[in-house]
């Protein structure tokens with residue numbers, strides 16, 4: 001949140017347009033389309049689309065042009081897209097903006113001196129209208145033809161594949177962590193709303209982290225783990241309660257846990273309380289699944305669309 005505010009201030013100082021959802025800033029600077037993307041807490045990328053005499057930029061030439069400015073720490077070229085990494089040595093928005101401004105001035109003046117012109121990052125044309133687009137989460141400066149013909153989309157469409165097997169592991173580990181919290185709350189005698197939400201969030205986040213992304217498939221897989229965890233957590237809690245009964249004192253928790261369904265049939269057990277607990281934990285977790293899924297999908301939505309930004 002603080003980082004977003006910082007980027008917004010930097011964009012304001014530089015007179016760049018700030019895009020709140022995508023957390024990027026962009027501008028047309030001295031005839032060049034420039035996209036400013038924070039790549040971690042300390043570094044920023046400046047993205048250009050360039051060409052010279054209808055040829056793509058040459059990486060060694062680009063490297064040469066940035067010498068002498070210690071804040072420009074690297075430069076990469078992919079087709080006609082040139083990305084400069086800026087590493088400011090301050091944490092403050094105004095100082096970062098100044099560093100970026102200096103770097104931008106140096107880059108642009110060397111580009112002009114070398115005869116590089118603003119061009120489509122994909123096909124390198126200078127003739128067509130070139131604008132900044134969001135292509136499924138990648139911001140790039142391309143021509144209308146490339147956008148219309150879905151050319152850039154093809155490059156980016158498959159780079160974030162979902163690894164379902166790893167996702168299953170993530171959903172399991174998340175559910176395990178959430179399950180411990182639910183059992184803890186149950187042992188304290190409370191069916192916690194927080195516990196249910198946390199269980200769902202941990203499992204869904206676990207899936208997303210290891211799978212690389214969260215699809216509806218992932219939500220269904222996580223939901224199975226979440227509901228199973230609810231059932232197991234309730235039974236662990238029931239086993240813990242049985243272990244306090246005189247007649248089961250000598251039995252270990254695991255064997256009590258395995259016998260919960262059978263023990264529940266015993267006469268001196270309040271079976272309604274068991275089902276009530278189960279119902280609440282499942283209901284709270286279900287709310288958790290819906291809330292976290294909406295949140296996660298909302299965050300991913302910005303990455304999915306492709307359209308013109310400027």
Ligand SMILES: [Zn+2]
Pocket residue numbers: 120121122123124125142143144145146147
């Ligand atoms: Zn193009």
